[in-house]
Amino acid sequence: MQCIVKEQARMTWPESPPDYQAIGSKLGIPGLINRKGTVNADLEAVNNIRSALFSWLRLPGNSRWLLVFDNADDLETLDIQEYLPKHGGGAILITSRRPHFSEIAKQFHLEGLDSESAVKLLLSLARLQHAPKDIQGEALKLVKRLGLMPLAISHAGHYIHETKIPLEDYSKSYEKAFMTVQSRKPKVGWNVRDDTAATTWDISFSRIEKQNTEAAYLLVTCSYLNPEEISENLWEDKEFDNTEIKERVLLLASYSLVKIIRYGVFSVHPVVHSWARERLQRSEQFQTIKRVIMILGKASQRVNVSRESNEWKATEERGVASHLNYLHQYLKPNFSEFPQREKEGSKIVPLLASMINIALVFNNQGNYDEVMQWYERALTGREKALGKDHPLTLSTVNDIAGVFDNQGNYDEARQWCERALAGREKALGKDHPSTLDTVHNIAKVFCSQGNYDEAMQWYERALAGSEKALGKNHPSTLSTVSNIATVFWRQGNYDEAIQWYERALTGREKVLRKDHPSTLDTAHNIATVFSNQGNYDEVMQWYERALTGREKALGKDHPLTLSTVNNIAGVFDNQGNYDEAMQWYERALAGREKALGKDHPSTLDTVNNIAGVFSNQGNYDEAMQYNQGNYDEAMQWYERALASHEKALRKDHPSTLTIVHNIAVVFRNQGNYDEAMQWYERALAGSEKTLGKDHPSTLSTVNSIAGVFDNQENYDEAMQRYRRALASREKALGKDHPLTLDTVHNIAGVFENQGNYDEAMQWYKRALAGCEKALGKDHPSTLSTINSITRVFKSQMPKSTSS
Template sequence: MTPSTCGLAGNVLLGPCGTRRKGSASALVRPAGHVSQFAVSLSWLLRFAQQHRVRERGLTAGELVDRFVRPPTAAKQCRFAELLLSEPDPRQRAAVSQGRPFFFVSHTWVRPFRETLDMLEHHFQPEQQRLWRRRPDGQPLPALAGDEVFVWVDIFAINQHAADDLAVLWEAVYDAEETLMVLDRHGLVFSRIWCLYEAWQTSRAGPSKLRLLSYGAEIDSLEKIFINLDVRNAKASVEADRVRILEDIRRDPTAGGIKGMTHRLKEALVRGAVAQVPPPEEDDDEAALRAAAAGTVGRSDGATAAAAAADLVTRLYTAAVLCHMYGQLPEAESLYRRALRQLEVSVGPAHTDTLTCVSNLAILLQVQGAYEEAKVLHRRALAGRGRVLGTDHPNTLSCVNNLANLLYDQGLYDEAEPLHRRALYGRERVLGASHPDTLASLNNLANVLHSLGRYDEAQRLQRRALYGREVVLGPDHPDTLASVNNLANALYDQGLYSDAMPLHRRALESRERVLGDEHPETLGSVDNLANVLQSLGQYKTAEPLQRRALAGRERVLGPDHPDTLASLGNLAVLLQSLAAGGGGGGGIGDATFLGSAPTATSGGYLAEAEALHRRALSGRERVLGPDHPHTLASVSGLAELMQSTGRYDQARTLHRRAMEGMARVLGSEHPNTLAAASGLAGALFCLGRCEEAELLYRRALVGMERVLGATHPDTRAVEEALERVRRCKGPGQQRQRLRGAATSAGQVTIGAVPGAAAGVSAGAGGGGLGLGLGFGVRSMLGKHTMRVQVRVRVRVAGSPVVRAGDETIKQAKRLS
């Protein structure tokens, strides 16, 4: 490191250590004069700053070096700490650690040094040390006095007249008790390559050696810093330093490359924030909290107690938000609940800070599928903010948006739409058309319209949201990637699979880089890409992706989460496609429709698919209820499985349940209802009830032509199925032109159901049509809502197998 760099600064987050551990790096004995022995006491540092009026002058670390460090050390070309050791005054010599325990300070040289001073002084206050200074077994340690705290600050510990290599940095980090990363208000520490390199080295030195000093930092700023952290974009004052550090990272097999290092740093941030939170059993009791809030009683005085209570809430809330953003949902829930309890007692249940915590806890529960508790909290937050802030306040509008999102997840699309319109119009009026919250509402309204089957309108809104987010937030912001994903789903449901493919790939690759391989939204993109590949007939390529999505969701979200249940159904659909002979590239053609004898491999696929469908259906009935659109999708999926294995009566019963339920919940014009009716037509055809099947197919064709268009793949597939039915009726029956027959058949709606999968017919019941629809899963990063569209595949089957049957047209009309 050269003096022209930004200085030794690093990503800092650390767990509660505070003492030297037996056998640890801190126990190493370094030779006299080693760089790690030149930390200075906090008391001396504060006196130095006062003497040179560092705070009043607003000096940066670089300016401090130029004015007060380089000049006095120029003659000896030494470190500033070495000058102190040569002083006759024993107090000056005692200010250097000389092998005693110390804390490595990571900071930038371009920010005012008073920020570093203020955070160090605050961090080592006795009340603060009580929250973090502990033994390895978790027991608290006595607070250190100012002259007992030694901090390794590069401007005093490094020779500013000579270049030091990376090994010097590594050894200082390795010997330190902790690395204290000073997070400035703008997060520049995370944009400097030296800082990130120090953080990475700290994470290698120990799992709990990185601590973030972010006192007073706003949550929104912290979120932005976390999202934008990317080693590839880090800067250095000297380009050669940046190149050298990046090359060192690439050569290290433990780094996992630049991408791996970025995620290691984010993980360290999360772990460090959690480590700064005391264990739950040490939360203040209610009486102490009320006393602190009143400012009357505390450990030392009322003001100190109140400040300590507020600081504890900040720690809890910061850790909760970071865990939420990184996908560690159970940990985030526990932290939110602790923060909420503290706020309810200390500032009251109607305080705006309390309501913010209520809202974010509701969003987290919603992401985890706990809809009923989430709804109670959403309504509480909306009512409270409306009373305190007014109906048009941005925070109130956020609550409107969040409640609408919950209704959406519950399948109550008609109820969600007016709330999303209210939020959108209010945000446009109050915040402007380009505000991130307005763009979030635009995205969310588009998703509702999508789920209502209004694909053209949804696509237009999604394009507006995507363009706005790319301009305002940047191409790799999680919200932007949500819009990329959602636009891809809109194109998919319009049958434009090849157009959807590159967007889903972009979303997946960027989410892997920004959020990590196992973040719930990354797994949503894995699932979505697999569904597009399946629609393009690339079943073998899709299979490992579907299995990855399911395994990841089971691990991260749990076996009963709605997203996990969606993956069960989607994998089942894929297995049915493989069983139908789709082992390679090609789609579903006449060969599949005509059927073939099941092979041992196809039998294995079908057996696994049936088990997955039954598990998905059971889980959705239990978690979402029997009439949720996602549940009805699982009914359709199991019906197609029954049909593909020759169990036509069971298939008919399930298809009818799905069709009638979707018509009731979504309306008879919805694409999902149309798909379910087509599925019922296929089952009737397999039972030899050709007149009924033909009528339903005709009605489905009319609906799909009107809703999806004549060229949509699903419309064409129903048209082909209808043609096959007519061919199987025999030469004695008069044939009509398909279009005319369909037009005169009346109206019916057929559609895929959101969030589940129905199967591809195989064997005796082979052949069919695929129709997909996504449903939204949000996670809240602060106030910005992001959606993951989970793809659904529903197949509408027909079959040349004709059995005797004399069902009347009247019965067919009744069934439809």
């Protein structure tokens, strides 16, 4: 109103002192303007001033006005409609976080700034406009973390400028002390407003607390969840009324503290998310965390999240897992204090059960470090509350053994399995399903260590017990069936392996569905057997089914998905398509290093495979210098893999022996036959002891030793070993398997080197027919055989004709 008075004075008395009494009468507020033109601001005069304002807005021709109501959020104590003119030709702008005005005006929902503008604002206020690209990258991460919210970005920019804190360190300060960094206002330039990001939310939160305490607590609970997508069904439980949850969410949305994305799903702004968590006292934080653990623990056991159910859905599991990752991140600094702060008693048992359920989801996601932390805290709590020999305590012991097995720490896994088995046999009996589960796990550890005879004995015990106690198609029984197939596969008994895998596949498709992770495991394993048999058409179909299913169900970076990626690379490698192989191996390596660590056996297997590609590429007619470079790089990878395998497994473990064999290959390709022979002999001795004399891996080493003798022109020794390899490969793999044909080709080479060209030609022709059938006409092995036949043919021709 004061502005209107001044404008009226300027227009009516442009060159003489204005008559404010006349202006007051004209505007309908006589006596409320003093001689200096100041409007009386007493509360008693408000109604008259409002009436005068409305009268002025309605004046004929008065259409160029804009009435602004800023931060119109308190709709409970102030009836804003009393201040809205009913007539007039101007415009009204209302800014509010409340959605209620959509019924009387056109509503525009303002999102945050775009990324480019947000970065410019931040760097401008922080006085870093000319920052290098790496700083701009950090700025982009920061503004996204602030939800692209101008007010929060403004606080951040001023704080960074005043404290001179590096951008990368601001995020740490922001996480530790949100209230401090988001409440600091600059000394100048902020006089137009007194609010901050923190105080803005505090005002709304206080109002919500008065209306619905549980709604306020719901927001606090959400501050430990993934803010981007929170489903109301997380609270589906007898304890909670779904209608009440919806009402609480609607109330929070009415204050813009949450945003409803779609029916039953809402999000929390990143700044609100941090503020709600930071505002809690330490004791309140632990109570909230406990409540979140109970909520997520129960959600982890829902039928669409549990892997034991045929109603399991990958999207539901990943949704719960996303919340668990946030919870773990915020709980991690104080994990050692939890759940010790809980008093002993009946209330802690459900809490520990929820922690176990949470650990299981982490385990299914392949996050083994997180799994172990949750299991260890739960074990400590159960031992204290229930005792070391209680079935629930022993269940946690068994679960921890499984984690060690998945991490490749087999000695630890065995120890924990044995503790669980002794306790369960005593407490539950030898034929109890829980006891049989531990029996199964012991067998799995023996298999992982390459001790297949022991593994089979334990699996057979587990299978007999499971079939009797649970039935032939129970998931636990089918798991044992699948693992027995794995033992046959690793022993090189491929026909038996396929039969057992097919039994497991049929059962799992029936009980669990085709896209269940356990079913996809079986599909992957069937592909692996076909790969070993050299049946590449079949193998790629099965791997593609496994990969598509695992990417959808588990995600692209899950260890099981990466296993399929690694094996697809192996198929390309075996087909001589080294560029494709390298791309797939590099994807597998990057994922495994991130998910499992650089020294995990699976990571090292990929390291070994990459080294193999470098070694194979060194066999082409390229410059010696380039070849040597490939061999040097291969040797570095092999040495890294060998050291870690010997540490994580043992010297005669099959995976370790594979590396020993491949190191010998590098020395042989370099022409260092004495070194090659030493490494081959070490690999052979270990393979014969661990796997047996007729195992495919053993025969591969026998074949390679023959090759070294051939290179050294010791043809009798070479032929003796080639014939041993051929006889066993024909028996185990078949006459047309690529490995069998490789030996056939090598025997032909010995005859050629001895000058026995007729014999050489017969063996080369046999190799060619087999390669064209099994591998195709353009495979490197096929082309190599054609080249050899051409060479022998020329050698048989008279010199004059040949020239």
